[in-house]
Amino acid sequence: MEKWILRLRNSRPLDLGFVSYSSIAKLDPHRKIRTGVIEAILADCKEPDDVVELARVRVAQSKRALITRVSEKHLEVLRASVWRR
Numbered sequence: 711m712e713k714w715i716l717r718l719r720n721s722r723p724l725d726l727g728f729v730s731y732s733s734i735a736k737l738d739p740h741r742k743i744r745t746g747v748i749e750a751i752l753a754d755c756k757e758p759d760d761v762v763e764l765a766r767v768r769v770a771q772s773k774r775a776l777i778t779r780v781s782e783k784h785l786e787v788l789r790a791s792v793w794r795r
Contacts, residue, residue: 715743734760739771748772754779758787 734756741749751768753761761777761784768775780788 735764737764737767737771742772748774748776750776750778752779753777753784754781758784759791762787762791 735751738749741747749768751761751764756764758781761780765775765777765788777784777788
């Protein structure tokens with residue numbers, strides 16, 4: 711198990727297809743294992759709908775999403791969209 715964790719910590723992020731999906735992000739699902747901290751979604755350089763989609767993916771993968779630099783517009787769209795489904 712320790713060898714696997716070390717190997718995973720030193721591996722490159724997996725390409726989950728988000729670059730080709732919307733050209734906005736490449737998510738790193740193993741960051742928590744390598745660093746002890748979940749990956750943050752930087753909102754200020756993304757459209758609100760893109761932030762919502764990334765948040766949904768993160769929540770589906772890890773049951774949580776950390777979103778930083780959120781504007782009022784991002785917050786409005788997140789509140790209206792993320793939990794509605």
